[in-house]
Amino acid sequence: MGLELVSFAICPFVQRAVIALKEKRVDFDITYIDLDNPPDWFKEISPFGKVPLLRIGDEVLFESAIINEYLDEVYPPALHPENPLERAKHRGWIEFGSNLLFDQLKAMMAKDEDSFQQQCEVLGGSFARLDPVISDGPYFMGERFSLLDTAYAPFFMRFEILKKHHEALEDLMPTRLSRWGQALLDRDSVKTSVVDDFEQRFVAFGKSKGSFILAKA
Ligand SMILES: N[C@@H](CCC(=O)N[C@@H](CS)C(=O)NCC(=O)O)C(=O)O
Structure with a gap:
């Protein structure tokens, strides 16, 4: 299923997810929004009104640490320590x-x-x-x-x-x-x-x- 990362171009938290996706060589789309004027669709799906969001089909993940843990569980190579x-x-x-x-x-x-x-x-x-x-x-x-x-x-x-x-x-x-x-x-x-x-x-x-x-x- 396709992945879409919702981003603000200079956000460091989005950048964490981009790095993880690139390390894992996973294809993804990226959609940039203006946080000073966020679109209605974003306000509807972002519980904290923050980026990053990761859209996976109809599902939405929020919070960079959670998004990266998900990516790490689903796409090899695993980057978190095994222990x-x-x-x-x-x-x-x-x-x-x-x-x-x-x-x-x-x-x-x-x-x-x-x-x-x-x-x-x-x-x-x-x-x-x-x-x-x-x-x-x-x-x-x-x-x-x-x-x-x-x-x-x-x-x-x-x-x-x-x-x-x-x-x-x-x-x-x-x-x-x-x-x-x-x-x-x-x-x-x-x-x-x-x-x-x-x-x-x-x-x-x-x-x-x-x-x-x-x-x-
Ligand atoms: N704890 C969040 C922090 C995300 C965050 O603060 N994102 C900023 C942009 S860098 C944001 O969306 N701010 C919008 C706002 O606070 O209204 C994460 O790790 O994903």
């Missing part, structure tokens, strides 16, 4: 990654230097938590790329862009975390997981919402 305890730990860190994405958005949307710097401290605290639990590389659990990696790649992609706009971000990330991020950004499924003009759109979006660090972009 239930490891899988549960990964789910916890995927949730941590979702919080990190929201903190990154807050940093990007900060309206002035003070609130931006405060958000940098929050990000720095999360990096200090995350850094000791990642493997020596290249990926979170070592040689094997996992579902958890799909959840963090969108964060690293946005961080690389934001880093160009404020020096406070340049040295914020510990070396090991940066190394993991680079390995993810080098992966084909990640490179091809966004629209061609992603960076321009992402920056324009932040600017239009009054972002302090993107004001001069």
